[in-house]
Structure formats: C-alpha cells, structure tokens
Amino acid sequence: MTSEAKDVEGETADGRTIAVVSAGLGQPSSTRLLADRLASAAVDALRGRGVEAEAVAVDLRDHAHQMVDAMLTGFTAGALRDAVDTVVGADGLVAVTPVFNASYSGLFKTFFDVLERGSLDGMPVLIGATGGTARHSLVLEHAVRPMFAYMRAVVAPTAVYAAAEDWGSGRSGGVDGLSERVARAGAELASLVAARAPAAARRDAADADPYAHPVPFERLLASGGQ
C-alpha cells in the first residue's frame, strides 16, 4: 500500500501529481522517509476518494549547487529547472525539512527562495519536519507555516514533526503516534487537492501567461501603467 515516491519526472495522464520536496542530507534520510510516508498517506486518501495520484520526489540535495547558482545568476537551469517545474506544476506539495538551528534548513529555504513570485499561489501543502528531539516541533508553526502563508499556499492544518523517538513509538496514553498523525495529515492534503481543479485543467483555463496575453498598451497608458 505504501510506496516510495517515484524518482522520475512525470505526471499521470488524468490523475493528480503530488510533488514531494525533501531537504534531507543523509542517504538514507529520515527526512525523505517522513516525506515518503506523508506522500503515501495523501495518495492513499485520494484513492479512497476515487482520485488517482502520483507522488514525484524532489530531493533538494541533488540540486544544491544549482540552487546557489540560481541565487547568484537569477535563473534556474538544468535539472533544477525540471525540479522547479515539477513543484510549480503539481496539484499538491509535501515539503519536509530537517530542523537546523531552531528553523528550517538553509537548503530548504533556498529552494523556495528561487521560485518565481506567485509560483505557489493556492497550492495545497502538507508540511513536515524531522529533528533529534521533540522540543523543536513548533518550528513547523513558527517558521515553515508562515513562509508558505507568505507564498499564498494553502497549508493543511496538521503539520507532522518526527523526532528520533517517534520512529519507535506508537499511540500511547490517548496521544496519536506518528502513524496516526501521518494518516490524518495525508487525508487533509487529499481533501485540499481533491477540492481543486487539476493543475493541467487550471493551466489550460488560466490564460495568465503575460507573454502570450499581454495587457494592451492603450490600457497600460490609460491606467498610468498599472
């Protein structure tokens, strides 16, 4: 039932795509592991609603150099360009970072810093983080959630933090374990994704490309260019 996010670019013909961004550095990475579990939960919950979806992994470690280059040159190139297109063109996003110095990692932030303004408008996002102790779990609420709110993404209510001890503990004393939190968060993302028109259909309907549909000059002139 649970399957790892595919490591290939692509999009199912009539289904939805969930981009799975992981800023984990290790290989294997507990951050990627959490990201995959969140993605699987969302894909399963979508299937429960009769919506086919595919998870596509974006491991930021693979694009580390190109992300710094993009910061300096102002354009994204090569494999990073494909990763950005995958994320921006997805129907939903799972974004998971390790906690470094009481916040998201620099690598995680840099990826979202090189996106064009407006790239994530209205994007359903499920956020997660990993760390050594549970004491940093509010990083999701004071750092990650505000960043996506600023980017005008729609963040699912449940954010999932996995500390080292979570990987070995179940539900206890009326408190949900990691599995229950993952399932609930996945269902929330599925609900947001299912409620939105597929990305492919939105692209066809939007006509928002300013290069394909410029504002006529008389209107620019009349409105003082605004």
Place this chain on the structure above:
Amino acid sequence: MQFGIFSVGDVTPDPTTGRTPTERERIKAMVTIALKAEEIGLDVFATGEHHNPPFVPSSPTTMLGYIAARTERLILSTATTLITTNDPVKIAEDYAMLQHLADGRVDLMLGRGNTAPVYPWFGKDIRDGIPLAIENYHLLRRLWREDVVDWEGRFRTPLQGFTSTPRPLDGVPPFVWHGSIRSPEIAEQAAYYGDGFFANNIFWPKEHFQRLIGLYRERYEYYGHGSADQAIVGLGGQVFMRKNSQDAIREFRPYFDNAPVYGHGPSLEEFMAQTPLTVGSPQQVIDRTLQFREHFGDYQRQLFLMDHAGLPLKTVLEQMDILGEEVIPVLRKEFAALRPAHVPEAPTHAALVAAARAKAEEGEAAR
C-alpha cells in the same frame, strides 16, 4: 546590420593583479574604446547610465558629446537611459542637443534601472517602475514631436506652453530602443510605438529572451507597423577570443570567476552552455552569433559587451582588434546574405529624415 560595443562602465578590480582603475582611468578607457570602435569599423558605441558606485557613467551625453567631436561615422547610443528616474524634459533636451552636435549620429535605448535606492535618490519609487516608464516616455515623445506642449501627469510638475529646445535635428527625433530583461509591458510599449526592442541577451538563457522578442514581434505587427519579421530587434552578446579557444578560456576564467553579476556561481563551462556567453576562437564567436539569428529571427543591431569584470584596457583593445579583423567582416557578409529583402536595416537619422520627407510629400500629393 549594425555592430557595436556597449559598456556598463563598472570600475572593477582586475582579479589577476588586484589593481582597481581610478575613475578617471575608467572614464578615459571608455572613450578610448569608443574611438577604437570607429577605427575597427563598428557602427555603434553605447554607454550605460548609473548613479551609484562602482559605476562611472552618470552623465551619458557629456561623454557622448565628447566622443562625437572625435569621431566621424560612429552612432552614439545608450544602454540604457533611465526613463524612470530622469526627467523626460531633460532627456528631450539633452539628446536633441547631442543630435545637433553629432549631426544626427544619435539614438538611445531606454531602460528602467533595477537598483532600488536610485529611485528615492531621484524622488521616485521603484514600485512605480512600469508606470514611470510608460508615462515619462509618452511625454518624451510629445516633447520631441510637438513644438508647444501642455501636459499633466502623475509623476512630474505639469507643463503649460512648454517648448523643449533645441528642437530635434531636421525635425526628426532620435530613434528609440526599449531595453528589457523581463517585462512584457516594455515589449508591448516598444511594439505600440513601432520603436526598436533590445534584449540584453547576456546573463540569462536564450529561451527567456525568445519569449520577450516573440511577444514584441507579434505585437509590432498587431499595431500595424509592418510584419513581425520587420520589427526592429537588437541583441547583446558577450565574448572573449583568442586564436586558440583553450587560451581564451584560460585567460578569461579568473575574470569570469570573480565577475560582478554571475561570479562565484556557475562554472564558465556551465554558463557558456546556459547563456549566450562565448569564450573561444573567433570562428566560435562567428558561429554562435549567427545562431542568434536562428533563435530570434533576422535582427538589426548586435552589441557586444567587452570591457567588464576588470579586464584591462589593453586586453579590451586586443579583443576589439580581433573583432574588427576576423569576426565583423564575416558576420556582415553572412548576415547580409541571409537577410530577406523585406527585412529593414536599423533606422539611421538619414533614413528617418528621408522617411519623414516621403510621408510629407505623400500628404501634399493627397491634398
């Protein structure tokens, strides 16, 4: 097809020696480069305009007026004139004055400028960049085309009964190019007026500029100035050449690695693959430049950036010798052979005067 040089006018330390030229040396070097441009048979020299260090050219018409006095054929231009923070009245006056002094060898390229603090230094706000470019240019056009202007707008003091002097030479304003790196509004503006559009074409991948130029060409036709392939397009380019391409790469690499804008980022090889930068033999530069035509269509003006990143003047002049001897003659021949008859040349003052006369005579005949 016109070929030329455009200079940003940055004062940058030479990374191989650590030496930084003085402002005087840099300003004089720009003039030397302009004079060299005429000597090697180029058509255009264009200077940047900046109002913050480490750049020297804050006063383009002062520099271009001096160069005008020491040249015979060279067209003097800008890259770019700040249409946002300059008063359009002063632009109208300065460039009409330059036109008279240079016997019409003047055009200019308008740009917005992307340095946020410069705007408030001139009483403006960068968030108004596009509205400023649109309103100021509309006024500039009127100042050059109407002897007496009444005007009221959002950004400057109203004008009542104002005459900009001197009037444009032969009653024909300088040709205007609009330069933009990313704004579809500016491509739309250039198309609307039938002006030229210049894509700096350096630093970014060609796909980006293809979209901008494609939009400009399409809208040029929409507004009735001619077919899309008759629109007036200019491109930048950045090259460094030696007889053997490996020597060019070895010599240019420290300048590339430490350059403003892209230094300390991608490797020289990556940047060459991603952007139009060409470091290699003269033949490689010829081949790459001819590719621009395949990417962007037949175009009218090619400007090269040669004097940045701290390259010493001596090296820049050597580069220009190679350009003039081995590259430009071949490019002129090839571009001319490839260009269809219905695609126009870049407008010169003489051509614009002839066109204005023809139009006036047509009007008389109709009456």
